[in-house]
Amino acid sequence: MSVLQFLTTVHFDRGARRVLPQLLQAAGVRRPLYVSDPGVIRAGVFAQALEAMPADDARQVFSDTPVNPTEAAALAGASQYRAAGCDGVVGIGGGAALDLAKAIAVLATHAPPLWDYCNRHANPRPIDRAPPLFLLPTTAGTGSEVGRSAVIVFDNGIKAGVRCPDLVTAAVCDPELTAGLPPAITASTGMDALAHCIETFCSPVVNPPADAIALDGMQRILASLERAVADGRDAQARWDMMMGSLEGAIAFQKGMGAVHALAHPLGAHGFHHGTLNAILLPHVLALNRSALGPKYDAIRRQGGWAEAADPAREIAALNARIGLPVRLRDIGVDAAVLPAVARAALEDNAHRTNPRPMAEADYAALLDAAY
Secondary structure, X not given: OOOOOOOOOEEEOOOHHHHHHHHHHHOOOOOEEEEOOHHHHHOOHHHHHOOOOOOOOOOEEEOOOOOOOEHXXXXXHHHHHHHOOOOEEEEEEOHHHHHHHHHHHHHHHOOOOHHHHEOOOOOOOOOOOOOOEEEEEOOOOOOOOOOOEEEEEOOOOOEEEEEOOOOOOEEEEOHHHHOOOOHHHHHHHHHHHHHHHHHHHHOOOOOHHHHHHHHHHHHXXXXXXXXXXHOOOOHHHHHHHXXXXXXXXXXXXXXXXXXXXXXXXXXXXXXXXXXHHHHHHHHHHHHXXXXXXXXXXXXXXXXXXXXXXXXXXHHHHHHHHOOOOOOHHHHOOOHHXXXXXXXXXXOOHHHHHOOOOOOHHHHHHHHHHHO
């Protein structure tokens, strides 16, 4: 039985971004470091997120966020934080920017290397004096704003989490910040969120409240993703996608499975996490089916699919309808890295909570099927 944990304060609604000045004031933050990425800034979403903040020509912004956030980027952001005399961190962007904001907040007040705080470290150091941290997601995908870790590519090449469940002072979830997302990003981040809901629900850890949350998120995403891809201004679809993303991350406490055990080492090679999850999810569902029992039928019901429908095939068809790549080779994965990825999956924390036991040969077969 799991220890039940629901930690993060969340301000969720259309227009919720306008509460940020009050939150910063209440936390005593006068000079925040804003963490974002160039795409969010170019699209005007960064300015939209800060429209209630007073104008500030000296605003400190760190925007060198890699597609998969790195330890090196976190060190650079923490250096800027200290040099500018900042007293808080505000992350604005997709999962990469939000995870990087968490890592910067850690290194702003804790000595490097970041690996010393990783949940894969044999004896991780405590995180006990980080600055106030506020996160504003601009995609509906990772749910990093309520996730318990910051997923980082460390200097040693491993992609893993810095466990920091108490780090976020508050999350501000405003679906209006996602209205301008291009269809391709809506699709890949949305499938990331769906993978979170499905994998956490399928985890064998016993946590009925988290299961209920994951099922609700699953239903919202399956009912809304195609609408959000087709029409980014569909306000209800965007609301449900952001809520589904948040719910998937709340359920992270159950652990995930083979999708993430493979996506993490593949992501260390530079590939987009949500796209990897989308490609892998149908194959993992098919492999796990015999271990899922009635959960497989529950997934089918959440999708509103016919009695004879196979969720694995339905999700593969959904990927195709929203324009996502079908195979790993389609996004440029080199077949030569697959054996090492299969071995690395055994060391990933998500491997432990896959519904059926997995050996290296099982991961190799999954990669071959998805390639």
